[in-house]
Amino acid sequence: MTELSKVSVTALKGVGEAMAEKLAKVGLENLQDVLFHLPLRYQDRTRVVPIGALRPGQDAVIEGVVSGVDVVMGKRRSLLVRLGDGSGVLSLRFYHFSTAQKDGMKRGTHLRCYGEARPGASGLEIYHPEYRALTGDEPAPVEQTLTPIYPLTEGLTQQRLRQLCQQSLAMLGPRSLPDWLPHELARDYQLAPLNEAIHYLHNPPADADVDELALGHHWAQHRLAFEELLTHQLSQQRLRESLRAQRAPLLPIASRLPAQYLANLGFAPTGAQQRVGKEIAYDLSQPEPMLRLVQGDVGAGKTVVAALAALQALEAGYQVALMAPTEILAEQHFITFKRWLEPLGIDVAWLAGKLKGKARAAALEQIAGGTPMVVGTHALFQDEVKFQRLALVIIDEQHRFGVQQRLALRQKGVGGQLCPHQLIMTATPIPRTLAMSAYADLDTSILDELPPGRTPVNTVLVADSRRIEVVERVRAACAEGRQAYWVCTLIEESEELTCQAAETTFEELTSALGELRVGLIHGRMKPAEKAAVMAEFKQGHLQLLVATTVIEVGVDVPNASLMIIENPERLGLAQLHQLRGRVGRGSAVSHCVLLYHPPLSQIGRERLGIMRETNDGFVIAEKDLALRGPGEMLGTRQTGLLQFKVADLMRDADLLPAVRDAAQALLARWPQNVSPLLERWLRHGQQYGQV
Ligand code: ADP
Ligand code: MG
Numbered sequence: 001m002t003e004l005s006k007v008s009v010t011a012l013k014g015v016g017e018a019m020a021e022k023l024a025k026v027g028l029e030n031l032q033d034v035l036f037h038l039p040l041r042y043q044d045r046t047r048v049v050p051i052g053a054l055r056p057g058q059d060a061v062i063e064g065v066v067s068g069v070d071v072v073m074g075k076r077r078s079l080l081v082r083l084g085d086g087s088g089v090l091s092l093r094f095y096h097f098s099t100a101q102k103d104g105m106k107r108g109t110h111l112r113c114y115g116e117a118r119p120g121a122s123g124l125e126i127y128h129p130e131y132r133a134l135t136g137d138e139p140a141p142v143e144q145t146l147t148p149i150y151p152l153t154e155g156l157t158q159q160r161l162r163q164l165c166q167q168s169l170a171m172l173g174p175r176s177l178p179d180w181l182p183h184e185l186a187r188d189y190q191l192a193p194l195n196e197a198i199h200y201l202h203n204p205p206a207d208a209d210v211d212e213l214a215l216g217h218h219w220a221q222h223r224l225a226f227e228e229l230l231t232h233q234l235s236q237q238r239l240r241e242s243l244r245a246q247r248a249p250l251l252p253i254a255s256r257l258p259a260q261y262l263a264n265l266g267f268a269p270t271g272a273q274q275r276v277g278k279e280i281a282y283d284l285s286q287p288e289p290m291l292r293l294v295q296g297d298v299g300a301g302k303t304v305v306a307a308l309a310a311l312q313a314l315e316a317g318y319q320v321a322l323m324a325p326t327e328i329l330a331e332q333h334f335i336t337f338k339r340w341l342e343p344l345g346i347d348v349a350w351l352a353g354k355l356k357g358k359a360r361a362a363a364l365e366q367i368a369g370g371t372p373m374v375v376g377t378h379a380l381f382q383d384e385v386k387f388q389r390l391a392l393v394i395i396d397e398q399h400r401f402g403v404q405q406r407l408a409l410r411q412k413g414v415g416g417q418l419c420p421h422q423l424i425m426t427a428t429p430i431p432r433t434l435a436m437s438a439y440a441d442l443d444t445s446i447l448d449e450l451p452p453g454r455t456p457v458n459t460v461l462v463a464d465s466r467r468i469e470v471v472e473r474v475r476a477a478c479a480e481g482r483q484a485y486w487v488c489t490l491i492e493e494s495e496e497l498t499c500q501a502a503e504t505t506f507e508e509l510t511s512a513l514g515e516l517r518v519g520l521i522h523g524r525m526k527p528a529e530k531a532a533v534m535a536e537f538k539q540g541h542l543q544l545l546v547a548t549t550v551i552e553v554g555v556d557v558p559n560a561s562l563m564i565i566e567n568p569e570r571l572g573l574a575q576l577h578q579l580r581g582r583v584g585r586g587s588a589v590s591h592c593v594l595l596y597h598p599p600l601s602q603i604g605r606e607r608l609g610i611m612r613e614t615n616d617g618f619v620i621a622e623k624d625l626a627l628r629g630p631g632e633m634l635g636t637r638q639t640g641l642l643q644f645k646v647a648d649l650m651r652d653a654d655l656l657p658a659v660r661d662a663a664q665a666l667l668a669r670w671p672q673n674v675s676p677l678l679e680r681w682l683r684h685g686q687q688y689g690q691v
């Protein structure tokens with residue numbers, strides 16, 4: 001039998017071009033895809049539950065005899081049907097119903113229903129149950145297996161998807177879906193055979209442990225999650241190996257430039273900066289490329305660490321490129337590095353996407369001509385950008401750069417041969433559980449100490465009905481010589497709308513706070529305009545800055561000590577933490593007002609509560625992860641770094657140590673199984689497998 005991964009979905013009965021297109025939308029192109037498309041959850045329709053035994057919140061099949069039918073008038077008119085089975089009674093409630101429906105449920109009718117029992121006005125109720133009248137004396141049959149509920153796409157029904165799965169299951173066999181985990185490995189890690197797990201998950205028997213399945217801790221789910229995580233691990237190791245196999249410029253530990261730099265700096269590096277600096281310095285002195293991630297909370301002083309690394313390459317006579325994800329941040333780095341390096345006699349060049357014409361040509365010439373320090377945006381990745389002697393690439397706020405882009409750097413090395421060292425810096429603290437798996441291809445250093453003299457930001461939650469008070473608060477802070485940010489958040493994923501909102505807010509605040517100098521910055525403004533506004537704010541000419549989240553990353557104005565964030569419930573915690581990190585950079589006590597729009601959902605309340613309770617980015621990251629899931633937190637939608645089909649890093653974190661060991665074993669003893677696994681799981685994200 002052919003492998004199911006080679007059989008198109010069109011081989012299934014009833015799947016033509018149109019249906020195949022719909023299936024492709026959820027990633028189902030072949031029969032293996034169909035079998036790996038696992039149910040989100042299950043319904044238990046295998047037994048009839050006595051009404052008296054129903055718990056609130058339980059989904060169940062029940063049967064009973066109608067004892068009363070009423071149309072009740074409450075807030076909304078509804079049909080209430082009383083149903084009893086001798087063990088208890090409950091009500092079925094319908095807000096939409098036809099006369100025919102009502103007539104079909106007369107007193108004495110025998111009904112079978114399925115739905116969720118909820119506490120209601122009349123005791124337990126089921127809203128809009130699925131139901132049918134039972135006739136005759138024979139007991140109506142129940143389902144033999146749990147009913148799977150699949151993730152759907154438009155134009156696809158559960159019924160249809162179930163049929164397709166059942167058809168595919170009928171073709172399941174050891175040849176058609178090979179198990180790439182060798183027996184020995186499966187035994188050591190207590191993993192069930194692949195086909196058994198797949199079969200089970202599409203058709204769990206009536207006695208399956210529904211709670212375990214719901215939590216994702218069932219053995220069958222473990223089997224697949226393990227394989228997926230294992231594959232992810234293998235791909236990262238491959239990536240790492242192939243990068244390590246390259247040669248890099250050897251950069252001896254520097255002394256002259258760092259000493260001069262530190263002498264001019266005006267403060268002493270923290271213990272953490274020194275420790276991380278040493279880790280980097282050692283890596284750079286080695287002949288293979290460094291791949292190091294520096295994690296440090298906002299304000300931890302990553303830029304100093306970056307400068308020390310740069311100086312080591314510069315002292316050895318090489319070029320360094322520093323890249324930042326936004327123009328504002330890149331420009332700020334450009335200014336900082338000019339300030340730090342020019343006194344040491346080192347030139348700094350600038351390149352961003354917006355640079356055009358002559359200015360761009362001049363920048364490209366400088367870079368090719370060997371200007372030692374180059375700062376810019378991802379425009380530095382473009383093909384026409386040729387470096388003369390590039391030895392080190394520093395990437396700020398890594399989570400916005402993809403693996404692909406990092407790989408592309410290789411071509412930029414000296415003579416296209418020596419691979420530059422890579423230093424990646426992120427202020428998004430990554431929970432330990434995740435870091436091990438998400439960045440298995442990188443070494444990590446943690447900058448876990450803030451420079452002295454910082455006081456934690458005091459965060460409060462205020463409903464937007466008290467907006468006027470908040471405006472007064474801004475007035476008072478500015479009257480004391482402080483500066484403030486007023487941040488407008490994203491509206492319905494639309495940058496356009498968000499910028500408009502910021503403009504409106506700017507006008508309102510300008511008229512409400514007539515005596516203050518108010519500035520506006522948003523993503524639709526020209527880079528030069530943005531830069532001018534930023535500079536004015538930094539110099540203290542502007543007292544209040546109305547902004548969209550463009551100020552999120554890295555912007556540094558120590559005199560700003562108050563931040564208002566409108567509709568904070570629209571943002572992820574990691575992003576809120578980043579934003580809030582713009583204040584609390586000076587010696588004054590800083591405040592952050594989360595101006596939310598009530599009512600908040602339960603989760604919304606919990607999330608904002610976390611912001612109020614802690615300033616520790618790692619704690620926030622852990623909680624954010626628990627509430628939102630890893631893909632969102634790391635901003636990996638674009639890079640595809642952490643999109644799992646079955647696994648969930650948080651839920652399956654306890655599998656990770658075993659997964660790592662198993663990956664080693666597989667590489668050592670069954671290397672021929674690696675490629676098929678990569679192919680199976682990473683078909684849509686091949687960057688890992690092929691370096
Ligand atoms: P981040 O880690 O968020 O990128 P920055 O590098 O922007 O942080 O540093 C934040 C601020 O702290 C800057 O104004 C920087 O000059 C200052 N800073 C960095 N290191 C120290 C230190 N060791 N002592 C005092 N201030 C420092
Ligand atoms: Mg920074």
